[in-house]
Amino acid sequence: MTGQTLSKNDRILRQNIVGSRRLSNYFWASVISLGGTGFLLSGVSSYLHKNFLPFADPTQLIFVPQGLVMGLYGVAALLLSLYLWLSIILDIGGGYNEFNQQTGKIKIFRWGFPGKNRKVEVDCSTDDVQSVRVDIKEGLNPRRALYLRLKGRRDIPLTRVGQPISLSVLETQGAELARFLGVPLEGL
Missing domain, CATH: 2.30.29 (PH-domain like)
Known part of the structure; x- marks a missing residue:
């Protein structure tokens, strides 16, 4: 209370x-959103051989299995962050x-x-x-x-x-x- x-x-x-509108939920939703975006961009960069990240060069990764797994981790993290943001917005x-x-x-x-x-x-x-x-x-x-x-x-x-x-x-x-x-x- x-x-x-x-x-x-x-x-x-x-x-x-x-x-769910607690400071810790805002923090974790932000961190997971940023991390998921980074992983997804790494996977896409390794597939297209074009660097989408300014701080790393994931084009050197072999798409199967490394780029694919990073992309899947990114999608999973973005889905989790979507759930967290929706629960914050709806104030569950x-x-x-x-x-x-x-x-x-x-x-x-x-x-x-x-x-x-x-x-x-x-x-x-x-x-x-x-x-x-x-x-x-x-x-x-x-x-x-x-x-x-x-x-x-x-x-x-x-x-x-x-x-x-x-x-x-x-x-x-x-x-x-x-x-x-x-x-x-x-x-x-």
């Missing part, structure tokens, strides 16, 4: 969630959590992949909330997340997917949300 916003009367809490995973004490409603919204169910929305009542659960798993693949535990339903994740947030931020956000909803905080 990036930003928490309380309304003027302190009865609505809205948490904005960063999706981005959205918000809104807790409204005036209406007694909770709305969890995320953008998904294009198709029939592009918008992922979960609506429930504040009366259905049992607790706010903190999930912490350390080790090789650490996980730190907040979940909304509901009566008779699965736990709903509230934090972003990706790199884990710091323990202090997770504890603070969990405690503020539990205090706002008037429910216990579990898992600490």
